[in-house]
Structure formats: C-alpha cells, structure tokens
Amino acid sequence: MNDLNALFRKRIGITGHEKLTFDKLDEILDKTARTIPFENLSIMASHLSDINKENVMNKVLVRNEGGLCYELNTALYFFLMENDFDVSMVRGVIYNQGWMTIGRTHVAILLNHEGQTYLVDTGFGGNLPLKPVPLNGEVVISRNGEFRIKREVTDHGDHILELKLKHKDLDWKMGYAFDSSIHVGNVVELNEIQTIIRENPQSPFNKHPLITRLTNSGNITLTDTSFTQWENGKMTKEEIDGTRFKELMKQYFDR
Known part of the structure; x- marks a missing residue:
C-alpha cells in the first residue's frame, strides 16, 4: 500500500x-x-x-x-x-x-x-x-x-x-x-x-546549502564549503569545492 x-x-x-x-x-x-x-x-x-x-x-x-x-x-x-x-x-x-x-x-x-x-x-x-x-x-x-x-x-x-x-x-x-x-x-x-x-534576510537557512544527519557513531554535516564528521567524540573537517560536494552528496546521502 x-x-x-x-x-x-x-x-x-x-x-x-x-x-x-x-x-x-x-x-x-x-x-x-x-x-x-x-x-x-x-x-x-x-x-x-x-x-x-x-x-x-x-x-x-x-x-x-x-x-x-x-x-x-x-x-x-x-x-x-x-x-x-x-x-x-x-x-x-x-x-x-x-x-x-x-x-x-x-x-x-x-x-x-x-x-x-x-x-x-x-x-x-x-x-x-x-x-x-x-x-x-x-x-x-x-x-x-x-x-x-x-x-x-x-x-x-x-x-x-x-x-x-x-x-x-x-x-x-x-x-x-x-x-x-x-x-x-x-x-x-x-x-x-x-x-x-x-x-527573510535573517533566516539562517537561505544563505548556503546544508545537509546533516546522525550516524551510528555521531553525525555528518555537509555544506558547499566543508564536510564535518563527528565520530565517537572526535571531529574531522574537510574543506571542499563544488565537485567534492557532489561526490559527498552521493556517497553519504545517496543524492
């Protein structure tokens, strides 16, 4: 159904x-x-x-x-x-x-x-x-x-x-x-x-793309300029460009 x-x-x-x-x-x-x-x-x-x-x-x-x-x-x-x-x-x-x-x-x-x-x-x-x-x-x-x-x-x-x-x-x-x-x-x-x-100009969500979700061990957050991962309390952050953004969208969000 x-x-x-x-x-x-x-x-x-x-x-x-x-x-x-x-x-x-x-x-x-x-x-x-x-x-x-x-x-x-x-x-x-x-x-x-x-x-x-x-x-x-x-x-x-x-x-x-x-x-x-x-x-x-x-x-x-x-x-x-x-x-x-x-x-x-x-x-x-x-x-x-x-x-x-x-x-x-x-x-x-x-x-x-x-x-x-x-x-x-x-x-x-x-x-x-x-x-x-x-x-x-x-x-x-x-x-x-x-x-x-x-x-x-x-x-x-x-x-x-x-x-x-x-x-x-x-x-x-x-x-x-x-x-x-x-x-x-x-x-x-x-x-x-x-x-x-x-x-609204003061809206935090109409400036840059943002996508985030929780994972089994933390969370992941992707914007147009960075990819941040929290895993078991440890953070890693990668600066990215438009090509990498598309790759990460596919890899982590299946989009």
Whole structure:
C-alpha cells in the first residue's frame, strides 16, 4: 500500500505491520535521525511546494529527500497519528546566542501518553533528543546527550527545551522555547514558516546549502564549503569545492 504509514516504515526500516507502542518511540526516533537528513536544499534551489500531507509525503518518503523542521516533523506527526498516538504540533523560537528574531519558525510535536505530555522532535538538526522528553522537567539521556524541558514563561512560550550534547557541551544550553497551549490547527499554517525561512534576510537557512544527519557513531554535516564528521567524540573537517560536494552528496546521502 502506497500510504504515508507504509512509506515511512519502509524509509526508516521497520516492519510494515508491527504495532507501534510508546516504548518503541526511542527506536523510531533514532532510525529517523539516521535515515532522513535535516537539509535546506529545496530552499536553496527554490524547489518549493505548499506544506500539506501529500507534498511532504512525496518529498520525504517518495523522493527520499530530507527537509527542515516543518517538513520532517510534519511527516512524523502524520505517521504517529496514523499509528494511534495522541499528537499535536507546536511552534517555537530557536535560541542561538540570543532568541532568533524571525518569529516562531521551529515546529515540534507534543505527544500525550498516560497522563503525561512529551516533546518529540526529529527536525532540530544535530540536536535531536532521540527520545520523547517529558514536560515535567525530567532529564532524558540518549546517545546524543542529555535533554530536559524547563517550565518558564517568556515572550516566546511557556516551556524551554534545554540540552547538553554528548562530546560537545559541558553545561546545559537553551535549544528553543515553545508554547504548549497553542497548537498548529492545520499544517497549512506552516507555509508561513516556509516563506519566512526562504525570504527573510535573517533566516539562517537561505544563505548556503546544508545537509546533516546522525550516524551510528555521531553525525555528518555537509555544506558547499566543508564536510564535518563527528565520530565517537572526535571531529574531522574537510574543506571542499563544488565537485567534492557532489561526490559527498552521493556517497553519504545517496543524492
């Protein structure tokens, strides 16, 4: 069957008829992070489509591309919903040496399970928790680091995701703020985010091509000028040109 549920399972490599439980989500998030890259290549090439279920499915699961948060988490949101999870989407503001000034351009998922609400995110580049993070402040530890959510009311929301990436951070740092009470009513709202990301001069994703994904031992990040690998806590960086960019895209991202 050529539906989103079957295509998502095929892309990340899980069986087509297995019943998905909450305990299975760690594996789902880890496989998704290793399989589907975070990338802005369609933004850079101006190959854009409206954000809706069909277009996101075609891009991420039929053409086997990656995407930014509003595409990756939309695909995951529909997949979780089709597997009977209680999910909604929220918008957030990224913190990067200060709160970003282009608005609520991050998209994440809230999941309710047995009276507890969790943050689920597969669209935060190399900063992925790889596990559901409860909104009660409990620290979650994955192979990518430590993650927790602090309840704090700011101009940007009522909760803040904090993280301490393995091999990279000695102290807790802020990831993004979000408002747990304001849900995305329809994915058509996310077209506003795509427009901001594409057109705003302060957008970090409309300057240079970027593609990254997690690996079994770290992560890889490719831009038009460099290729960076983290492997078991050790970083190597190669300066590249356009020819090498294409070679690495084929070798590591099958594109």
